[in-house]
Amino acid sequence: MSTDSGTPSYVEKGGFDRDTNYIEDRITDDPSSRYPVEPGRYRLVVARACPWANRAIIVRRLLGLEDAISMGVCGPTHDKRSWTFDLDPDGLDPVLKIPRLQDAFLARFPDYPRGITVPAMVEVSTGEVVTNDYPQMTLDFSTEWTRYHREGAPDLYPEALRGEIDEVAELIFHDVNNGVYKCGFAGSQSAYEKAYDALFARLDWLSDRLENQRFLVGDTITEADVRLFTTLARFDPVYHGHFKCNRSKLSEMPVLWAYARDLFQTPGFGDTTDFVHIKSHYYEVHTDINPTGIVPKGPDLSSWLSPHGREALGGRPFGDGTPPPPPKESETVPAEHWA
Known part of the structure; x- marks a missing residue:
């Protein structure tokens, strides 16, 4: 396929x-x-x-x-x-x-x-x-x-931090980004449980890492944060139920939930996220997992816009740069698809 x-x-x-x-x-x-x-x-x-x-x-x-x-x-x-x-x-x-x-x-x-x-x-x-x-x-x-690059563009891959960014991103890829798929498409109980344990062990590790620092590497948003965010954004709408990653919802993991909301409310993250498309794809296309093609109505996603409190940890999301301007009208995600 x-x-x-x-x-x-x-x-x-x-x-x-x-x-x-x-x-x-x-x-x-x-x-x-x-x-x-x-x-x-x-x-x-x-x-x-x-x-x-x-x-x-x-x-x-x-x-x-x-x-x-x-x-x-x-x-x-x-x-x-x-x-x-x-x-x-x-x-x-x-x-x-x-x-x-x-x-x-x-x-x-x-x-x-x-x-x-x-x-x-x-x-x-x-x-x-x-x-x-x-x-x-x-x-x-x-x-x-x-x-x-636009004037004020952030440095998402600063040369001095590339080794650490690459190391963290590699761990996230194997256990989280790809880990949810290892759970969802496992063909045996033992393979599923191995992937499940690795996924949540890594999420716990990430929670510990992020408890006292706002971003994954350094004090600004980097490539590593982008790579983690897109999996976290899909966790409760899709991976928790559809892929059986159900030890905890993201919304039940306080540090990661606040971290994800911090990024979601940062220009460039939430306003590029389309929960309607996300749910439609996974539940309608993966008929081997969801043969009826029924797309669940929940969960309630309005809490993505609730206060996260991560500002208290300091950090400068865009470093010496500035937030991006609003997206072009032709590239705007309908508000009802994410807010």
């Missing part, structure tokens, strides 16, 4: 094994490279439902890259072939003029054998996918596109 957002493959004894072989080409600030940084040349294709794509949306907005990198948004559901542009008039992306993301992958690789995943960077002139390597993509937004 062909989605990014957790379509399973299974390994021995029923464990979930994510295919992490992505197209490794990079867009770099080197004019002699095959894919040099160039405003307007590339289109970021995302789905707001997907946590990996949500990262790219957040980083693009925090850095102010909207004018340099356009964005196409797929709908929350898809078939086995590909994410589709069903939100757009006539079901076509208005820039790429294609109905499904698969077309961009096949334009470059006619026999592409892997999943058609978001986020993906597509070269507008050729209609060909450049990369879907989502972990590298956001780092390159921070380090390769600096000439096109």
Whole structure:
């Protein structure tokens, strides 16, 4: 199957094994490279439902890259072939003029054998996918596109802290970001319980780390916070019930709940989060887990806007920078989808 957002493959004894072989080409600030940084040349294709794509949306907005990198948004559901542009008039992306993301992958690789995943960077002139390597993509937004960052853009990947950011992000990926999928798509009781224990052990570790510091690394928001946030945002609406990650809800873990609300209420985080798309995707697409396709009505999400008190820990969310301006009207998530 062909989605990014957790379509399973299974390994021995029923464990979930994510295919992490992505197209490794990079867009770099080197004019002699095959894919040099160039405003307007590339289109970021995302789905707001997907946590990996949500990262790219957040980083693009925090850095102010909207004018340099356009964005196409797929709908929350898809078939086995590909994410589709069903939100757009006539079901076509208005820039790429294609109905499904698969077309961009096949334009470059006619026999592409892997999943058609978001986020993906597509070269507008050729209609060909450049990369879907989502972990590298956001780092390159921070380090390769600096000439096109907005005035006041934060440094999400400060050089002096990169080792620690990478270390924390790696732990979060294995036990939390991917850990929830290991629970949800486990094919055996033992594999599920192993993943469940690792997930909540890491969440407890994160709670301890964040109890007396506002952000994961240093006193500002970094790439590590972006990577954790997108899983936390989906925890109660999806992972707690749908993926059986049910020792505790996020709202029952005081430190992480306050931390998540702090980020959610920071421009660029909550206003890029679409809970309607999130719930629609997981509950309607994962029919092996939810064969009826019924989307639960709850939980009540209004408490995401309640006071969090994390300001008392100090820290400077944007460092020496400033919050991003409101999103473009064409990229605004309807308030009823997140507030």
